[in-house]
Amino acid sequence: MKKLFTSVLAIGLIVHVNAQSSTSSESSSGGSLIKKAGGLLDKVKKKTGSDGLSNDDIVAGLKEALSVGAKNSSDKLSAVDGFFKDAAIKILMPEEARKVEQKLRQLGMGKLVDNAILSMNRAAEDAAKSAAPIFIDAVKNMSIQDAWGILKGTDTAATAYLRKATSNPLTAAFQPVINASLEKTDATKYWKEVFDVYNKFSLKPVNSDLSAYVTERAMTGIFYYVAEEEKKIRTNPAARVSDILQKVFGAR
Structure with missing residues (x-):
């Protein structure tokens, strides 16, 4: 009234x-x-909603956008070389191990380092296959208030919401996959070989947590491309592949 x-x-x-x-x-x-x-x-x-968008429309549109972005990102990164040949997200040696890498290459052990780097990226590519369903499950509890804030927010507001809402549970769910992938691709074996060799020449042995490091870098890569997908949906009409996406994001 x-x-x-x-x-x-x-x-x-x-x-x-x-x-x-x-x-x-x-x-x-x-x-x-x-x-x-x-x-x-x-x-x-x-x-009064005379722009034609109901609360249900907005929530459905944002869930669709996140689902599309998550699936596209997961498909892209889970392919062979999805991480390894993408300069934006390729997993390299952690900062504290860069001196190790340089020293080993100077000692003629570059192949050993290359194997370790390749194996880390293969593990991330393998784990990326499980990312989409985890993200999609996470958006089910999105509130109407969250949806309005995301719709009127920046070009990566949905990704920021997703990162905040899922980082802890995603890490807990993602890390076992990373662990299994690292074992499957012999990443832990190569990592151990790299630092076993290095520690023979160093007075300060290195003992980095490979699993945690690769998990964090893999998640960073996934979120990077979810954000890219969100930007496309918001700014490029051709990326709005369903009626609800066209209705919600075309009305912004």
Whole structure:
């Protein structure tokens, strides 16, 4: 009732001001009132949903956007060389191990280092296959308030929401897959060989947590491309591959 009253008030104000302005076309105050009334009506339209978007539309559209982004990202990164040949997300030696890498290459052991790096990326590619269903399951609890904030937010607002909502459970679910993948691709074997050799020449042995490191880098890569997919959906009509995406993001 309050929204209806506000709508009627706004429309009445426009009619009243138009009537005044017709008797004095040069009245600057009348023009100002018309602008204010028009602005009020625009606000009323937004609040009453006259843009054609219901809360259900918005939630469904954002869930669809995240699902599409997660699936596309997962498919891209789980392919052979999805991580390894992508300079933006390729997993390299951790910062604290860069000196180790340089020293081993100087000692003619570059192949050993290359095997370790390749195996880490293969593990991330293998684990990426499980990312999409984890993300999709996580968006089921998105609230209407969250949805409105995301819709009106930045071009990566949905990705930021997803990162905040899923980082802990995603890590817990992702790490066992990474562990299994590292074993399957012999990454832990190569890693151990790299540092066993290095520690023979160093007074400060290195003992990095390979599993945690690869898990963190794999998640960073996934979120990087989820964000890229979200940007495309928000800014490129061709990326809106369903009716609900076109309706929600075309109305922003």
